[in-house]
Amino acid sequence: MIQRIAIIGLGTMGPGMAARLARGDLQVTAYDVAPAAIERARAMLGTAEGVLDALGIAPPPAGVGTVRFTDDLGEAVSGADLIIENVPENIVVKADVYRAIDGLIASDTIVASDTSGIPITQLQAHISHPERMVGMHWSNPPHIIPMIEVIAGEKTAPQTVATIRDLIRSIGLLPVVVKKDVPGFVENRVLYALLREAVDLVERGVIEPEDLDTCVSWGIGYKIAVVGPMALLDMAGLDIYKSVSSFLNADLSNRDDVAPMVLEKTGASKLGIKSGEGMFSYTPEQTKALQADRARKLVAVRRILEGRE
Ligand SMILES: NC(=O)C1=CN([C@@H]2O[C@H](COP(=O)(O)OP(=O)(O)OC[C@H]3O[C@@H](n4cnc5c(N)ncnc54)[C@H](O)[C@@H]3O)[C@@H](O)[C@H]2O)C=CC1
Ligand SMILES: Cc1ncc(C=O)c(C(=O)O)c1O
Numbered sequence: 061m062i063q064r065i066a067i068i069g070l071g072t073m074g075p076g077m078a079a080r081l082a083r084g085d086l087q088v089t090a091y092d093v094a095p096a097a098i099e100r101a102r103a104m105l106g107t108a109e110g111v112l113d114a115l116g117i118a119p120p121p122a123g124v125g126t127v128r129f130t131d132d133l134g135e136a137v138s139g140a141d142l143i144i145e146n147v148p149e150n151i152v153v154k155a156d157v158y159r160a161i162d163g164l165i166a167s168d169t170i171v172a173s174d175t176s177g178i179p180i181t182q183l184q185a186h187i188s189h190p191e192r193m194v195g196m197h198w199s200n201p202p203h204i205i206p207m208i209e210v211i212a213g214e215k216t217a218p219q220t221v222a223t224i225r226d227l228i229r230s231i232g233l234l235p236v237v238v239k240k241d242v243p244g245f246v247e248n249r250v251l252y253a254l255l256r257e258a259v260d261l262v263e264r265g266v267i268e269p270e271d272l273d274t275c276v277s278w279g280i281g282y283k284i285a286v287v288g289p290m291a292l293l294d295m296a297g298l299d300i301y302k303s304v305s306s307f308l309n310a311d312l313s314n315r316d317d318v319a320p321m322v323l324e325k326t327g328a329s330k331l332g333i334k335s336g337e338g339m340f341s342y343t344p345e346q347t348k349a350l351q352a353d354r355a356r357k358l359v360a361v362r363r364i365l366e367g368r369e
Contacts, residue, residue, distance in 0.1 A: 061141070062086070062141045062142045062170070062223065062227045063086060063087060063141055064086070064087045064088075064089070064139055064140050064141050064142075065081055065086050065087070065088050065089070065140060065141070065142045065143070065144060066088075066089045066090075066091065066136045066137045066140040066142070066143045066144070067081075067088060067089070067090045067091070067143075067144050067146055068091050068092075068133070068136065068137075068143060068144070068145050068146060068147060068157055068161075069091075069092060069145065069146035069147035069148075069157075070090055070091070070092040070097045070098060070100070070101035070146070071092075071097060071146070071148075072200060072334070073146050073174055073198060073200060073202050074090060074092070074097075074101055074146045075090075075100075075101040075104040075105055075108060076104070076108045076200075076201050076202040076203035076204070077144065077146070077174075077198060077202040077203070078090045078101070078105065078108075078127045079105055079108035079109050079112060079127065079203050080108070080112065080117075080202060080203040080231075080233075081125070081231070082124055082125040082126060082127050083109075083112050083117055083119060083124055083125075083231070084120065084125065084230070084231030084232070085119065085120045085122045085123060085124065085125045085231075086125045086231070087125050087126050087128075088125060088126065088127045088128070089127075089128050089129075089130060089135070089136045089137075089140065090127055090128070090129050090130070090136070091129075091130050091131070091132070091133055091135075091136035091137075092131075095131060098129050098131060101129065102129055105127060108203045111203055111204060111355050111359060112203055114355075114356075114359045115204070115359050115362065115363070116363065116368065117232065133160060133161065133164070134164050137161050137164050137165050137169075138164070140165065140169055141169060141170065142169070142170045142171075142172060142224075142227070143161060143165065143169060143170070143171045143172065144172045144173075144174060144196060145157055145158070145171065145172065145173045145174065146174045149175060149176055149177075149178065151178055151182060151183070154173065154175070154178070154183060154186070155183075155186035158171065158183070158186045158187040159186065159187075162187060162188055167188070167189045167192070168189070168192060169192065170192050170193075170194065170220055170223060170224065171187060171192060171193045171194075172193075172194050172195070172196035172224060173193070173194075173195055173196065174196060174197060174198055175195060175197065176197065176244070176248050177243050177244035177245060177248045177249075178243070179213065179241045179242070179243055180193065180194065180195045180211050180212065180213030180216060180241050181213035181214045181215070181241050182213075183195075183213065184213045184214075184215050184216065190213065190215040190216070191215055191216060191217035191220060192216075192217065192220050193213060193215075193216060193220070194210065194211065194212060194213075194216050194220045194221055194224050195209065195210065195211030195212075195213070195238075195241075195245065196208060196209075196210060196211075196224055196228075197209040197210075197211065197245055197247065197248075199247060201355070201358070204355065204358045204359065204362065205358075206232075206233050206234045206362070207233070207234045207235075207236055207247075208228050208233055208234065208235055208236070209235075209236050209237075209238050209245050209246060209247055210224050210225050210228070210235050210236065210237045210238065211237075211238045211241055211245050212241065213241050214241065221237060225237055250289070254276070256313050256315060256319075257312055257313050258272055258276065259319045259321060259322060260313035260315065260319065262321070262339075263319055263320070263321045269339050269340065285361065285365060286365070325338060325339075333347055333350075
């Protein structure tokens with residue numbers, strides 16, 4: 061049974077994840093190699109807890125668990141039943157973490173990666189007892205989005221998958237077990253198909269970035285939150301999909317490298333909200349207001365989708 065969890069890496073994903081797991085009466089230790097990231101995460105915890113309150117996620121009868129921050133890796137993983145690795149999407153960085161914890165943890169401690177899409181089979185080549193490694197892919201913001209993908213690599217034991225699926229379920233979240241260890245799993249394969257086309261349309265001057273967002277959010281996003289893609293095919297009619305896809309599929313972007321617009325912006329350190337500029341520009345005040353507004357709307361939509369309003 062999982063009771064103690066260590067989160068390694070406290071950037072965009074770590075703090076919300078820590079808050080959500082603690083709300084499930086789990087004891088969380090949170091570690092980052094960068095002291096500044098630990099301080100930022102500590103500050104973000106209270107905000108995430110406020111959002112969880114607004115979502116109406118009541119603590120279990122036993123109460124809310126703890127989140128303890130540490131700058132000592134050994135202390136972070138000591139006695140953990142589960143480690144969630146949350147460091148940058150780079151197999152070298154992730155493998156370094158697995159090597160660093162390998163001698164510090166028991167052979168049956170489960171090691172989960174929040175990788176966005178590196179196959180688990182590749183990751184588990186860098187840890188002893190690969191049967192206890194599993195993909196546990198959260199979606200951003202992790203304290204608000206309830207779905208978590210669970211992915212087995214070639215060497216993952218079925219019991220490891222079952223333990224993580226049951227843990228997710230036990231704290232009121234929605235596990236989806238992905239049946240094959242394909243790059244990007246399912247959520248990001250679908251998202252990146254959409255993003256490839258969206259970036260291509262903006263890059264080719266078909267539409268302005270703001271209008272692209274209006275078109276997708278109101279035309280597709282709002283609807284797809286209620287009617288998933290498979291159900292949407294039935295709502296539209298498979299005959300319509302057959303006719304449109306017979307001429308449209310061949311015209312969609314099939315770019316197999318990173319779009320020049322993205323390379324140009326990342327090369328100029330325009331990374332989005334985290335650097336103040338990306339596709340759009342953000343002052344610190346705008347960022348704060350935007351994040352609060354998005355959290356408020358996501359909470360309201362989720363309550364309605366769950367039939368609680
Ligand atoms: N940003 C997103 O929307 C999502 C990201 N992910 C995945 O989650 C993982 C983390 O992503 P983010 O939080 O966005 O990254 P991030 O870049 O915001 O944060 C990564 C953190 O890891 C820390 N770190 C780097 N090396 C470390 C080490 N050796 N030991 C401990 N900490 C270390 C960094 O100091 C940083 O605070 C990635 O694999 C990413 O693909 C998954 C779902 C959504
Ligand atoms: C652009 C992008 N890439 C990866 C992920 C998750 O792995 C997300 C997300 O969760 O929102 C994303 O937006």
